[in-house]
Amino acid sequence: MATIRDVAKAAGMSIGSVSRYLNGYALKEENMTKIKKAIEKLDFKQNYLAKGLKTKKSHAIGVVVNALTDVFAASIVTPLEYYLEKNNYELIMCDYQNDISNLKQKLQFLSSRNVDGVVIFHLSKPISYLYELQKQQIPIVAVDVPIAGFPCDAILTDNHHASENVVKNLYRAGHRQIGIIAGNSHDYVASQRLQGYVATMKKLGIYQPDLIAMGNYFQTSGYKATKKLLQSNRKITALYTTNYYLTLGAIHAINDLNLKIPQELAFVGFDDYDLSKVINPPLTVVAQPVKQMGEKTGEIILKRIKSPNLTSFKPHILNTKLIWRQSAGPKSFL
Amino acid sequence: MATIRDVAKAAGMSIGSVSRYLNGYALKEENMTKIKKAIEKLDFKQNYLAKGLKTKKSHAIGVVVNALTDVFAASIVTPLEYYLEKNNYELIMCDYQNDISNLKQKLQFLSSRNVDGVVIFHLSKPISYLYELQKQQIPIVAVDVPIAGFPCDAILTDNHHASENVVKNLYRAGHRQIGIIAGNSHDYVASQRLQGYVATMKKLGIYQPDLIAMGNYFQTSGYKATKKLLQSNRKITALYTTNYYLTLGAIHAINDLNLKIPQELAFVGFDDYDLSKVINPPLTVVAQPVKQMGEKTGEIILKRIKSPNLTSFKPHILNTKLIWRQSAGPKSFL
DNA sequence: CTGAAAGCGCTTACAG
DNA sequence: CTGAAAGCGCTTACAG
Secondary structure (H helix, E strand, C coil), rough: CCHHHHHEEEEEHHHHHHHHCCCCCCCHHHHHHHHHHHHHHHHHCCHHHHHHHHHHCCEEEEEEECCCCCCCHHHHHHHHHHHHHHHCCCEEEEEECCHHHHHHHHHHHHHCCCCEEEEEEECCCCCHHHHHEEEEEEEEEEECCCCCCCCEEEEEHHHHHHHHHHHHHHHCCCCCCEEEEEECCCHHHHHEEEHHHHHHHHHHHCCCHHHEEEEECHHHHHHHHHHHHHHCCCCCCEEEEEEEHHCCCCCHHEEEEEEECCCCEEEECCCHHHHHHCCCCCCEEEECCHHHHHHHHHHHHHHHHHCCCCCCCCEEEEEEEEECCCCHCCCCCC | EEEEEEEHHCCCHHEEEHHHHHHHCCHHHHHHHHHHHHHHHHHHCCHHHHHHHCCCCCEEEEEEECCCCCHHHHHHHHHHHHHHHHHHCEEEEEEECCCHHHHHHHHHHHHHHCCCCEEEEECCCCHHHHHHHHHHHEEEEEEECCCCCCEEEEEEEEEHHHHHHHHHHHHCCCCCCCCEEEECCCCCCHHHHHHHHHHHHHHCCCCCCCHHHCCCCHHHHHHHHHHHHHHHCCCCCCCCCCCCCHHHHHHHHHHHCCCCCCCCCCEEEEECCCCHCCCCCCEEEECCCCHEEEEEEEEHHHHHCCCCCCCCCCCECCCCCEEEEEEEECCCCC
């Protein structure tokens, strides 16, 4: 492997000049050409280890997700990775196996590997180690859920508005008994979605507590909640499920109950993954802006790394999109 | 951040000794204690950048997957990440967006970041850049598919045997007309699975070409192939789909055709993810040993890194498991 | 604009 | 077993 020293020799310049060239400083035109040629000739590649040792920057970003198999996280990390690589940053993946007590260890690991920044998915309360990272000047970006009280940027979706939009559209389609399968009430995202639903139902004057069933993140819970809700409240004409797993479970339950979608029950699910299209009829869903979320995450974290002294942190809220397919009935009214 | 120099001073030893201590060499007992105390007192952490600069090892493993959202890959990378972190290696994720022409760039990127090893999913033919990696002494481990003709380890599943097992069990359950939705014939995994089916059907004397339909990796293809096969061949009493997406599509098609599972059609799918349990009735599937695959991948690549001169490469073939649920009918015969 | 030199935090022959 | 020293491949004040 050629080093900067080899390049300097081949170009007849000093290593300092080669370094400056590599880092984008302006040199005399002809010298730049000489260096450029030498680099090509020797197929020189920078050594990021050496560079990092001097600059204290690893050009690595740590990403911590609850589970690698979480399609939602994966669909955000995909464009994030793309963005980072384009900017010459590498992405170190960590998975805390859905157990928050692993999180500290993962963050410590990342810190020990000198990451320049950390992206954390789905963390609602700061753990103490986060303040260590802060002391080490490692910027943090929260994704999907803001970290309560912790000063960092957050990339979020308009959960409240998403529900509002679902309810309004079902209302316009003629529905008044709109049931909801809400997620865990301790969960930030789930409660935002529920609140959006409640507020809109109230505004429209069609709110009734017995239209609400609570679930969590597991499809069995969606299954049970749906079955119970639909059996105990036979007036319901439309059902809205507020996360992917609840959607899976709800569909299962509706099938079991032999209810025809959309004729007997209009259905709106959440997240636009595989299942949304397998199901018959295809599901109307709230799709999250995963591509934008990933790109925005990359943009923000690199900005923080480049300007560590920016202080004001703010949430970046991106828009969801209601994708109307057959499960919610004809969209002629739209 | 304390450095090795600070530790040496605090312990009254030389930095060389501290370094030796950190790397597991034996020192005089009392000196080891002194160093240990100094490390604790100063909360010293090794600098991997500096260490890597000297040793030419980054303690990073690059992982290249076709898509981060591929649940199969994710479910292997999860235990792999766990294994690597336990051994103090970091995992750098790359996604080639299902486009093989991105692969070279990704590998170049990983090489530029001094990865100590590379794990590649689903690559059946070597690309020329692989030989560059080889020249750089970077070990490569192929996962799920062997890289034809390229000298590296491979972590595989017993696809041939998996199909044999499915056919045999359906046969024992009384089925003779066992249909298959095979994947893309150019695909290593798919063709192994098809071959296992064909060989076993022939051995049992129940092979007929019109029991076979070809699909690819998309569920629409599974949908179409299933519909066509079941409509053109009404004798089929059991259907076997050979990958997750084909399974999704097939279920959709079977619902459309209003065939009752398992009464009118016994069904065996592939891969044990979400859907397998949502579907009513729950699906009998071939489950792949993803946890073992991830761990084995980690084990092998670290072994190669530690012993770069081992030469003989071999495939490691792990066993799938047939999980019998209701979709294939009663398992009383088993 | 450019060169010479110090130094980032480690490892490792060399010598004892 | 241990220390002193060279060096890994870079960056960056300093001086000109």
